[in-house]
Amino acid sequence: MTANRLLLAIVAIISVCVAATALGATAYIVIGGWRHIQNISDPNIQELGQWAVTEANKVSPSRLLTFSKVTDALKPALHFETTKYCLLLIDASRYGVMLKYDVLLIVKNGNPRKLLSFEGAHS
Template sequence: MTTSSLLLAAVAVVAVCAAAAAPHATVALAGGWSPITNIRDPHIQELGQWAITEVNKNPSTSGPLTFSKVTGGEQQVVNGINYRLDIDASSSIDVDGSYKAVVYEQDSTTRKLISFEKN
C-alpha cells in the first residue's frame, strides 16, 4: 500500500469516528417540534401578546388577561408554523399566571389560536 492510500484510509477512519462522536444537533424538521432559540425575538413576544388579545375577546369569569412576556416555547414547521408558547400573564384574580398557547401562523397576516390553557 502506498503512503497516500494509508493517509486516505486514516482520514476516512478519523472522519467516521468524529461523526459518530458528535452530539446530536437540533434541527427543525417538518412535523417535528424544536425549541425556539431566541425567546426574546420581538416576533415571538408579539405572538404571545396576540394570543392574549384573542383570549380576551371571549369574556371569562376571571376577567381579562394582561400580557407580561413569553418565557419559553417550541415551534413546528408545517404548512406554516405552529408555535407552542409559555406565556406569563395576569388577571384581576390570578396576579401571576402561567399559560400555554398554541398559535398557528401561515404568514405574518394569517394566524389562528389553536389552544390556550392555564399551566
C-alpha cells in the same frame, strides 16, 4: 423487545389522540416532535404572545388578562414553509396575580393567525 416497546408507545399515543378527539378536543400531532426557539426575547415571538392574550381576552372579556412575557417557545422540528405552528408558555396577570398559560397557535403566510388553544399551564 425494543420494537415491541416502540409499537406499544405508538399505539398509546394514537389511543390518547383518538380519545381526546372523541371528547371534543382537537388532536394536533407534530411529526418529529418540538424544538425550543432559542431567542424568545425576539420581538416577533413576544408579539405573538401579546396577540394570543388579546385574542383570549376577546373570548372572555369579563376575565381580562394582562400580557407580561413569553417565557418559552417551541416550534415543530419538521414544518412547512407556508404554515407554522408555535407552542408558547406565557406569563399573564389577572387582578394582579401572575399566571402561566400554554398557547398553541398557527401562523400561515398571507393569512391571519389562528389561536388553537389557550389554557392554564399545568405544572
